[in-house]
Amino acid sequence: MRNFQELALLDPDAKTTGQRILVFLQANFATGTGVTGWIMTACLGIIVWFAMDKRRRANFERFWYSHHLFVIFFLAWQFHGMWCMIKPDRQPFCSYISIGVFWRYWLVGGVIWTYERVLREIRARHKTYISKVIQHPSKVVEIQIKKEKTTIRAGQYIFICCPDISYFQWHPFTLTSAPEEDYISVHIRVVGDFTTALAKALGCDFDSKKGNEVNAGGGMVVGTNTNPPLKRTLPRVMVDGPFGSASEDYLNYETVLLVGAGIGVTPFASILKSIWYRMNGLNNSKPTRLSKVYFTWVIRDFGSAEWFHSLLQAIEDQDTQNRIEINIYLTAKIKEDDMTNIIVQDVGAEKDAVTSLRAPTHYGRPNWDKTFTSLVDKHPETDVGVFFCGPPVLSRQLRQMCNKFSDPIPGGTRFFFGKGTVHR
Known part of the structure; x- marks a missing residue:
């Protein structure tokens, strides 16, 4: 738009303000360059709008379909420079050898994308x-x-x-x-x-x-x-x-701390199962160096992930050697009556009143200083892997804790941080 404004102001035939406005509008909407430019702007705006995290999660279909506007975007970009609105300063003027050559820049990427889509169709045909x-x-x-x-x-x-x-x-x-x-x-x-x-x-x-x-x-x-x-x-x-990155780095440590927050607990279902199989040598699983796993689950409402309770209960029931230690933190505010009922049921009970697990439920946010201090005391001279999936704020906090409690002296306890992504 800025370029069209300059062209309108510099047009020798546009003597009045009205004529300049007309030239500006014609350049925008009556020329191939202007029309393709607006098409690209509209496509990019729609793509960005539906790619916003909240909108994408609320309606993935709109995100998915709107993202395919990139095909129209690239086609418009290809034709954008072919109208020769701004002529080269040397011969050949307006030759297709020197203009409309954007295809050279997206050809390799386009071929790779097309190959990937064809490959997806082939992979999807597997039984x-x-x-x-x-x-x-x-x-x-x-x-x-x-x-x-x-x-x-x-x-x-x-x-x-x-x-x-x-x-x-x-x-x-x-x-x-x-x-x-x-x-x-x-x-x-x-x-x-x-x-x-x-x-x-x-x-x-x-x-x-x-x-x-x-x-x-x-x-x-x-x-x-x-x-x-x-x-x-x-x-x-x-x-x-x-x-996915699906890092198996956690298998390279003797001790690991797994932290899942909210729906970020989903990837740990697979990881915890695999760890349990490996630790017990079941189903032809490969051996592992892992000897101790600390799993921390930070959640606001247990109702949103009840299916995960069953998994934890199965692991806890079969983990007779206590190789996997579970800690659950409930951050939601609990009503006074509910808290009274929990206290009454919890007294003398073998299992937690909220989760029905042997592992106790902690109320409030984790005290990470206390957690990492305990790990240093229990596992001196050990490299501890810390793996997290959840919101960025907690990710930064855990990374800082790893740096804070890692012993710079060779032979001391060191913490190594890794972050995952959840897809739902």
Whole structure:
């Protein structure tokens, strides 16, 4: 717009203000350069608008479809310089050898992107089928999928497409199954249009409490290919992946501190399972140096991740040697009556009144100075891995704690920080 304004002011035929405004409008909306420029601006604005974190999480479909405006954006950019509005200062003037050559700059990236999309279609054709669907409380659906020739690592994520809903929508979900298990699984919170449609297609009904489902790990099996009473036709899903940094650095330490905050606990489902398998040498798992794991879960409301309670309870029940120590911090404000009931039930009880775990529930935020001091005392002369998934504020705080408590003297306790990402 600034350039068009300068052209309007410098136009020798525009004598009056009205004529200059007309020249300015013609340059913007009656020339190929102006029109393609506005198309690019509109496409970029829409992409940025729906890519905002809150909007993307509220409606992933709009984010997904609007992001494909980049195709129109690049096409408009290709034609943007071909109208020769500003002529070169030397011959050949307005030759396609010197103008409209933007394709040279995006050709390599475009070919790579096209190759990746074709590769995704090929990978998605691998045989997959849903072996079990479990409906958990708080509108969470667990999908167990059998896929041939799939090798995963703890903490990775996959893209899932359900053609019955939309052939073009691919949504990322963090894996909650361990590499040692014979299936891959995801836990999906039903919060958007796609997840609602997927849950319905899978046969979930969160409003109805009736049915012939059977309990399974804190949830209800609503579909399976192995149990005749529950056997039903489940929709096909296409899987692309797994992907992600999925760092296995935690296996390189004898002691690790795993910290999950809120929904950031999801990747640790896979990691904790894998650690437990490795520590106990089950399912042909590889041996590990790990001898002690501290898992800290910071959550505001337990109701949003009830499915994770079952996993922790299973690990705790089978961890007879106390290799995995669990600490849960509840940050929500509790009503006085509820607190009184908790205290009454907690007195003399073997398990926590809130979580039904042997591990106690702490109220309030963790005292990280106390936590790290305890680790230094319990594990002198040890390299401790600290792995976190959750909000950036807590990530920075943990990184600072690692730097603060790492002993600069060789042979002292040192902390190494790593951060993950959750997909839901």
